[in-house]
Amino acid sequence: MNFAARITRRWALAALASLTLVSSSAFAAEIRVVTSGAFTEAYKKLVPIYEQASGHKVISAYGASIGNAPDSIPSRFARGEQFDLVILSEGGLEALAGQGKIVPGSRVDLARSQIGAAVRKGTPKPDISTVEALKQTLLNAKSVAYSASASGTYLSTELFPKLGVQERLQVTGRKILSERVGAVVARGDAELGFQQVSELIYFQELDFVGTLPQEVQQTIFFSAGLVAGSGQQEAARHLAAFLASPAVADIVRATGLDPAGAGAKR
Incomplete structure:
Protein backbone atom coordinates (compact mmCIF):
# COMPACT_ATOMS: atom_id res chain seq x y z
CA MET A 1 0.00 0.00 0.00
CA SER A 113 -22.13 7.51 -12.28
CA GLN A 114 -21.80 8.19 -16.00
CA ILE A 115 -21.70 5.92 -19.04
CA GLY A 116 -18.46 5.38 -20.92
CA ALA A 117 -17.04 3.25 -23.71
CA ALA A 118 -14.01 1.00 -24.06
CA VAL A 119 -12.24 -1.10 -26.68
CA ARG A 120 -9.76 -3.93 -26.46
CA LYS A 121 -6.25 -2.67 -25.72
CA GLY A 122 -4.26 -1.91 -28.84
CA THR A 123 -7.26 -1.57 -31.15
CA PRO A 124 -8.23 1.80 -32.69
CA LYS A 125 -10.15 4.13 -30.39
CA PRO A 126 -13.32 5.38 -32.09
CA ASP A 127 -14.51 8.97 -31.77
CA ILE A 128 -17.45 9.48 -29.41
CA SER A 129 -16.60 13.09 -28.48
CA THR A 130 -19.69 14.58 -30.14
CA VAL A 131 -23.21 13.31 -30.71
CA GLU A 132 -22.62 13.01 -34.45
CA ALA A 133 -19.30 11.21 -33.94
CA LEU A 134 -20.98 8.81 -31.49
CA LYS A 135 -23.70 8.09 -34.06
CA GLN A 136 -21.16 7.33 -36.78
CA THR A 137 -19.14 5.13 -34.44
CA LEU A 138 -22.24 3.10 -33.59
CA LEU A 139 -23.14 2.75 -37.26
CA ASN A 140 -19.61 1.67 -38.17
CA ALA A 141 -18.95 -0.76 -35.33
CA LYS A 142 -19.13 -4.43 -36.24
CA SER A 143 -20.24 -5.43 -32.72
CA VAL A 144 -21.38 -3.42 -29.71
CA ALA A 145 -21.87 -4.77 -26.19
CA TYR A 146 -23.95 -2.99 -23.56
CA SER A 147 -25.24 -3.79 -20.10
CA ALA A 148 -28.56 -5.44 -19.31
CA SER A 149 -28.85 -3.11 -16.31
CA ALA A 150 -29.53 0.63 -15.96
CA SER A 151 -27.00 1.98 -18.47
CA GLY A 152 -27.88 -0.55 -21.15
CA THR A 153 -31.60 0.05 -20.71
CA TYR A 154 -31.03 3.75 -21.30
CA LEU A 155 -28.92 3.05 -24.39
CA SER A 156 -31.28 0.55 -26.00
CA THR A 157 -34.61 2.23 -25.19
CA GLU A 158 -33.69 5.91 -25.37
CA LEU A 159 -30.32 6.77 -26.88
CA PHE A 160 -30.15 4.36 -29.83
CA PRO A 161 -33.64 5.33 -31.06
CA LYS A 162 -32.82 9.03 -30.54
CA LEU A 163 -29.67 8.73 -32.65
CA GLY A 164 -31.44 6.73 -35.36
CA VAL A 165 -29.14 3.72 -34.99
CA GLN A 166 -31.59 1.28 -33.43
CA GLU A 167 -32.04 -0.75 -36.63
CA ARG A 168 -28.27 -1.15 -37.00
CA LEU A 169 -27.86 -2.12 -33.33
CA GLN A 170 -30.50 -4.84 -33.72
CA VAL A 171 -27.88 -6.54 -35.90
CA THR A 172 -24.63 -5.54 -34.19
CA GLY A 173 -25.73 -4.93 -30.59
CA ARG A 174 -25.58 -7.44 -27.79
CA LYS A 175 -27.10 -7.08 -24.32
CA ILE A 176 -24.82 -8.64 -21.71
CA LEU A 177 -26.40 -10.62 -18.86
CA SER A 178 -24.67 -11.58 -15.58
CA GLU A 179 -21.25 -10.38 -16.73
CA ARG A 180 -19.41 -7.11 -17.07
CA VAL A 181 -19.33 -5.63 -20.54
CA GLY A 182 -15.57 -5.11 -20.14
CA ALA A 183 -15.00 -8.86 -19.90
CA VAL A 184 -16.81 -9.41 -23.19
CA VAL A 185 -14.75 -6.74 -24.98
CA ALA A 186 -11.50 -7.89 -23.34
CA ARG A 187 -11.78 -11.40 -24.79
CA GLY A 188 -12.66 -10.05 -28.23
CA ASP A 189 -16.34 -10.99 -28.32
CA ALA A 190 -17.33 -7.37 -29.00
CA GLU A 191 -15.49 -4.54 -30.73
CA LEU A 192 -16.93 -1.75 -28.57
CA GLY A 193 -18.49 -1.81 -25.12
CA PHE A 194 -20.62 0.66 -23.16
CA GLN A 195 -21.22 0.55 -19.41
CA GLN A 196 -20.82 2.68 -16.28
CA VAL A 197 -17.29 4.14 -16.21
CA SER A 198 -16.61 2.50 -12.84
CA GLU A 199 -17.24 -0.92 -14.40
CA LEU A 200 -14.87 -0.41 -17.34
CA ILE A 201 -11.74 1.28 -16.03
CA TYR A 202 -10.41 -1.68 -14.03
CA PHE A 203 -9.90 -3.96 -17.02
CA GLN A 204 -6.20 -3.82 -17.90
CA GLU A 205 -7.01 -5.50 -21.21
CA LEU A 206 -9.09 -2.47 -22.28
CA ASP A 207 -8.42 1.06 -23.47
CA PHE A 208 -10.98 3.50 -22.10
CA VAL A 209 -12.39 5.62 -24.94
CA GLY A 210 -14.25 8.24 -22.90
CA THR A 211 -17.70 9.17 -21.66
CA LEU A 212 -20.78 9.87 -23.74
CA PRO A 213 -21.19 13.49 -24.89
CA GLN A 214 -22.90 15.53 -22.21
CA GLU A 215 -25.90 16.24 -24.45
CA VAL A 216 -26.81 12.54 -24.40
CA GLN A 217 -25.14 11.44 -21.18
CA GLN A 218 -27.16 9.79 -18.44
CA THR A 219 -26.00 10.49 -14.91
CA ILE A 220 -27.35 7.95 -12.44
Missing part, protein backbone atom coordinates in the same frame (compact mmCIF):
# COMPACT_ATOMS: atom_id res chain seq x y z
CA ASN A 2 1.52 3.37 -1.02
CA PHE A 3 1.72 6.44 1.22
CA ALA A 4 -1.34 8.15 -0.27
CA ALA A 5 -3.40 4.98 0.15
CA ARG A 6 -2.31 4.65 3.80
CA ILE A 7 -3.32 8.25 4.52
CA THR A 8 -6.69 7.77 2.81
CA ARG A 9 -7.29 4.58 4.80
CA ARG A 10 -6.47 6.31 8.10
CA TRP A 11 -8.83 9.13 7.19
CA ALA A 12 -11.59 6.65 6.43
CA LEU A 13 -11.01 4.85 9.71
CA ALA A 14 -11.16 8.15 11.58
CA ALA A 15 -14.41 8.99 9.80
CA LEU A 16 -15.92 5.70 10.88
CA ALA A 17 -14.91 6.29 14.48
CA SER A 18 -16.54 9.72 14.41
CA LEU A 19 -19.92 8.60 13.06
CA THR A 20 -22.71 9.01 15.57
CA LEU A 21 -24.69 6.04 14.29
CA VAL A 22 -22.48 3.46 15.98
CA SER A 23 -24.41 0.35 16.83
CA SER A 24 -25.34 0.01 20.46
CA SER A 25 -25.16 -3.76 20.22
CA ALA A 26 -22.62 -5.39 22.49
CA PHE A 27 -21.80 -7.99 19.83
CA ALA A 28 -20.59 -7.79 16.25
CA ALA A 29 -23.36 -7.84 13.68
CA GLU A 30 -23.48 -9.66 10.36
CA ILE A 31 -24.73 -7.24 7.70
CA ARG A 32 -26.01 -8.81 4.49
CA VAL A 33 -25.53 -6.50 1.53
CA VAL A 34 -26.30 -6.80 -2.17
CA THR A 35 -24.77 -4.22 -4.50
CA SER A 36 -24.96 -3.53 -8.20
CA GLY A 37 -21.96 -3.30 -10.49
CA ALA A 38 -21.30 0.44 -10.67
CA PHE A 39 -20.53 0.72 -6.95
CA THR A 40 -18.77 -2.64 -6.69
CA GLU A 41 -15.15 -1.47 -6.93
CA ALA A 42 -15.65 1.26 -4.34
CA TYR A 43 -17.56 -1.18 -2.14
CA LYS A 44 -14.78 -3.77 -2.26
CA LYS A 45 -12.23 -1.18 -1.16
CA LEU A 46 -14.36 0.27 1.64
CA VAL A 47 -15.85 -2.85 3.23
CA PRO A 48 -12.54 -4.19 4.65
CA ILE A 49 -11.90 -0.78 6.24
CA TYR A 50 -15.39 -0.80 7.73
CA GLU A 51 -15.08 -4.34 9.07
CA GLN A 52 -11.70 -3.61 10.65
CA ALA A 53 -12.91 -0.54 12.49
CA SER A 54 -16.47 -1.55 13.40
CA GLY A 55 -16.04 -5.21 14.27
CA HIS A 56 -19.08 -6.00 12.13
CA LYS A 57 -18.93 -8.61 9.36
CA VAL A 58 -20.31 -7.76 5.93
CA ILE A 59 -21.67 -10.61 3.81
CA SER A 60 -21.76 -9.51 0.19
CA ALA A 61 -23.72 -10.43 -2.93
CA TYR A 62 -23.70 -8.79 -6.35
CA GLY A 63 -26.14 -8.30 -9.20
CA ALA A 64 -27.56 -5.89 -11.76
CA SER A 65 -29.85 -3.09 -10.59
CA ILE A 66 -32.64 -4.10 -12.93
CA GLY A 67 -33.53 -6.93 -15.27
CA ASN A 68 -34.45 -10.58 -14.88
CA ALA A 69 -31.03 -12.24 -14.99
CA PRO A 70 -30.85 -14.95 -12.28
CA ASP A 71 -28.36 -12.95 -10.21
CA SER A 72 -29.97 -9.52 -10.72
CA ILE A 73 -31.08 -7.74 -7.57
CA PRO A 74 -34.79 -7.86 -8.51
CA SER A 75 -34.50 -11.61 -9.17
CA ARG A 76 -32.77 -12.16 -5.82
CA PHE A 77 -35.58 -10.35 -4.00
CA ALA A 78 -38.24 -12.16 -6.02
CA ARG A 79 -36.97 -15.55 -4.88
CA GLY A 80 -36.81 -14.45 -1.26
CA GLU A 81 -33.09 -13.87 -0.65
CA GLN A 82 -32.60 -11.95 2.58
CA PHE A 83 -30.57 -8.73 2.87
CA ASP A 84 -30.14 -5.88 5.32
CA LEU A 85 -28.85 -3.24 2.89
CA VAL A 86 -29.18 -2.89 -0.87
CA ILE A 87 -27.07 -0.64 -3.11
CA LEU A 88 -28.26 -0.02 -6.66
CA SER A 89 -29.35 2.59 -9.20
CA GLU A 90 -31.98 5.10 -8.16
CA GLY A 91 -34.51 3.60 -10.57
CA GLY A 92 -33.92 0.12 -9.23
CA LEU A 93 -34.22 1.32 -5.63
CA GLU A 94 -37.45 3.16 -6.37
CA ALA A 95 -38.87 0.00 -7.95
CA LEU A 96 -38.07 -2.03 -4.83
CA ALA A 97 -39.50 0.73 -2.64
CA GLY A 98 -42.71 0.61 -4.66
CA GLN A 99 -42.95 -3.09 -3.83
CA GLY A 100 -42.62 -2.34 -0.12
CA LYS A 101 -39.18 -3.94 0.13
CA ILE A 102 -37.31 -0.80 1.28
CA VAL A 103 -37.77 1.08 4.57
CA PRO A 104 -39.45 4.41 3.68
CA GLY A 105 -37.10 7.39 3.98
CA SER A 106 -33.96 5.23 4.30
CA ARG A 107 -32.43 6.11 0.92
CA VAL A 108 -28.85 7.41 1.12
CA ASP A 109 -27.20 8.55 -2.11
CA LEU A 110 -23.62 7.30 -2.38
CA ALA A 111 -22.33 8.32 -5.81
CA ARG A 112 -23.18 9.54 -9.28
CA PHE A 221 -27.35 8.07 -8.66
CA PHE A 222 -26.37 4.85 -6.93
CA SER A 223 -27.95 4.71 -3.51
CA ALA A 224 -28.28 2.55 -0.44
CA GLY A 225 -31.56 1.58 1.15
CA LEU A 226 -32.49 -0.40 4.25
CA VAL A 227 -34.39 -3.59 3.50
CA ALA A 228 -37.80 -3.82 5.14
CA GLY A 229 -37.97 -6.56 7.75
CA SER A 230 -34.20 -6.68 8.28
CA GLY A 231 -33.03 -7.65 11.74
CA GLN A 232 -29.87 -5.52 11.45
CA GLN A 233 -31.25 -2.13 10.47
CA GLU A 234 -29.14 -0.17 12.95
CA ALA A 235 -25.90 -1.76 11.77
CA ALA A 236 -26.96 -1.46 8.11
CA ARG A 237 -27.74 2.24 8.60
CA HIS A 238 -24.30 2.71 10.14
CA LEU A 239 -22.63 1.03 7.15
CA ALA A 240 -24.59 3.22 4.72
CA ALA A 241 -23.50 6.34 6.63
CA PHE A 242 -19.87 5.25 6.35
CA LEU A 243 -20.13 4.59 2.59
CA ALA A 244 -21.58 8.09 2.14
CA SER A 245 -19.06 9.84 4.41
CA PRO A 246 -17.00 12.71 2.89
CA ALA A 247 -13.90 11.07 4.35
CA VAL A 248 -14.15 8.17 1.90
CA ALA A 249 -14.86 10.39 -1.10
CA ASP A 250 -11.35 10.04 -2.52
CA ILE A 251 -11.64 6.25 -2.49
CA VAL A 252 -15.01 6.42 -4.24
CA ARG A 253 -13.75 8.97 -6.77
CA ALA A 254 -10.74 6.81 -7.65
CA THR A 255 -13.10 4.07 -8.86
CA GLY A 256 -14.63 6.30 -11.55
CA LEU A 257 -17.58 7.61 -9.57
CA ASP A 258 -18.53 11.09 -8.36
CA PRO A 259 -19.20 10.95 -4.58
CA ALA A 260 -22.66 12.17 -3.69
CA GLY A 261 -21.65 13.60 -0.29
CA ALA A 262 -22.29 12.69 3.31
CA GLY A 263 -25.70 11.13 3.66
CA ALA A 264 -27.12 13.13 0.77
CA LYS A 265 -30.76 12.28 0.27
CA ARG A 266 -33.04 13.21 -2.58
